[in-house]
Amino acid sequence: MGVKWPLLLLPIAIAIGVALWYATRRTRFGWQGELPYLARSFRITTLPEYQRALRLHERLSVVALVMAVIAVFMLIGATLRPTKTYEPQLAGSDTPNVDIMLCFGPLYNIGMTDSVAISQLMTILGEKVGGFGNQRIGMTKEFYRNFPVTSDLPWVSQRLAEIGKVAEAAGSKDNPAAAFSSDSELFNRYADTRSTINDTIAMCAMGLPAVGSDNGRGRAIIYIGGTKTYSDTPPTYSDAMLSAVVKDSKIQVNTIVPGTHPGKFIDQLVKDSGGKQYLYTEVGGLVGDDATPRKIENQKEELSNALDKIMSNPPPSKLDEERQEEKHPFRWDVPDLLLQIALIAAVALAAARLGMRL
Numbered sequence: 001m002g003v004k005w006p007l008l009l010l011p012i013a014i015a016i017g018v019a020l021w022y023a024t025r026r027t028r029f030g031w032q033g034e035l036p037y038l039a040r041s042f043r044i045t046t047l048p049e050y051q052r053a054l055r056l057h058e059r060l061s062v063v064a065l066v067m068a069v070i071a072v073f074m075l076i077g078a079t080l081r082p083t084k085t086y087e088p089q090l091a092g093s094d095t096p097n098v099d100i101m102l103c104f105g106p107l108y109n110i111g112m113t114d115s116v117a118i119s120q121l122m123t124i125l126g127e128k129v130g131g132f133g134n135q136r137i138g139m140t141k142e143f144y145r146n147f148p149v150t151s152d153l154p155w156v157s158q159r160l161a162e163i164g165k166v167a168e169a170a171g172s173k174d175n176p177a178a179a180f181s182s183d184s185e186l187f188n189r190y191a192d193t194r195s196t197i198n199d200t201i202a203m204c205a206m207g208l209p210a211v212g213s214d215n216g217r218g219r220a221i222i223y224i225g226g227t228k229t230y231s232d233t234p235p236t237y238s239d240a241m242l243s244a245v246v247k248d249s250k251i252q253v254n255t256i257v258p259g260t261h262p263g264k265f266i267d268q269l270v271k272d273s274g275g276k277q278y279l280y281t282e283v284g285g286l287v288g289d290d291a292t293p294r295k296i297e298n299q300k301e302e303l304s305n306a307l308d309k310i311m312s313n314p315p316p317s318k319l320d321e322e323r324q325e326e327k328h329p330f331r332w333d334v335p336d337l338l339l340q341i342a343l344i345a346a347v348a349l350a351a352a353r354l355g356m357r358l
Contacts, residue, residue: 057356064352067345074342078335094323095133096314098218099149102139103204105225106195109188115170116283117258118187120300121224122164124307126157134319136217140204144189149209163187196235197227197266198242201253211249218315220252220275222307227257227266239265246273252315256306258282276313278306 044050102125110118129137130153137156138149147159163186195203201223205211208219237245246253246269254275255266262279270277280302283295314320 060352060356067349071342071345074338078338081335097134097317097319098314099208100137101204101221103221103223104141108225110167110170115167119164119167122160124304126160129157142195142200198235198237202237216318218317223255227263254310
C-alpha cells in the first residue's frame with residue numbers, strides 16, 4: 001500500500017494547536033512572571049488607611065501640577081520681560097540738582113571777630129565744591145553779591161581760596177593792618193547803611209535763579225552769622241514778607257550760627273522751609289574764645305559737620321525726582337518677584353513629589 005505524506009500534516013497541525021492552547025492556558029495561571037492574586041484587592045482598597053493615602057496622593061498630585069504650572073509661567077515671564085541697556089554715568093551726575101546761595105549776615109566781617117571762622121569756612125567750602133556735580137553755587141554778603149550762582153566750580157574754588165587767605169591773614173596777630181587791607185573787599189563791601197538780617201536773606205533769595213518760577217532745580221540758602229536782631233531799624237522785608245518770599249519760591253533756608261546769637265524768627269523760618277540750623281563756637285576776636293590751635297581745630301570740625309549735614313539734606317527738585325524714576329534698576333528690569341515666586345513654586349513641587357513617594 002502506498003503512504004500519502006500530506007495526511008500526516010493534519011495530526012501534526014492538531015498537536016501543535018493543542019500545545020499552544022495548553023501553553024497559553026498555563027500562562028494565565030501564573031507562568032512567565034505573572035503571579036496569581038494572593039487576596040482579593042477590593043478588600044484592601046476599602047480600608048480607611050488606603051482611602052486616606054489615596055486622597056493624600058491625589059491632593060499632592062494636584063499641588064504638584066499647580067506648582068509646576070506656576071514655576072513655568074513665572075520663568076517665562078522673567079525671560080520675556082522688557083529690558084534696557086545702560087550708558088555709563090559721568091562723575092557727579094548723581095548729585096542733587098540744587099542752586100545754593102552762601103549768605104553772610106550783618107556784622108559778619110573780615111577784621112572783626114569772625115576772621116578765623118571765615119578762613120575755616122572758605123577752606124571747608126572749597127573742599128565741598130570740589131565734589132560738586134549738578135550743584136551750582138553763589139555768594140552774597142549783605143547787599144554785595146560776591147559772585148552770582150554759577151556752575152563754574154573751578155573758578156568758585158579759586159575765589160573761595162583767595163577769600164580764605166585774606167581772612168587768615170586778617171586773623172593773624174602778627175599783622176593787624178591786614179584786617180583793613182583792600183583785599184578784604186573780596187568778601188566785605190562797607191556801606192553807609194547797614195543791612196538787617198531779614199533784608200540780607202531776602203537779597204540772597206533774589207540772587208537764586210528763576211525765583212518766582214520753577215526751573216526744575218532745588219533752591220537753598222546757607223546763612224552764616226548771627227540771627228538775633230539788635231538793630232531798631234525796621235527791615236524792608238518784614239517777617240511776614242520774608243516768610244512769603246521763602247515759601248512761594250520754595251527755598252530751603254539753613255543757618256550756621258555763632259552759639260550765642262540764635263534768633264527766634266529765623267529759627268522758625270528754617271524749620272518751616274525744611275532746613276537745618278547748627279551752632280558753632282566763636283574763636284578769636286573780642287568776644288570769641290582764645291584762638292588756640294585746639295579750639296581752632298574744634299571750630300573747624302563743628303563747621304565741617306554743619307555743612308556736611310546741610311548738604312546731605314538737599315531740597316527736593318523735579319529733576320532729581322525724574323532721575324530717581326529713571327534710575328537703574330527699573331522696577332521691571334530686574335525680575336526679582338517673578339524669580340522668587342518661581343523658586344517657591346519649585347520648592348513646593350519638590351516637596352509634593354517627595355510626599356507622593358513616601
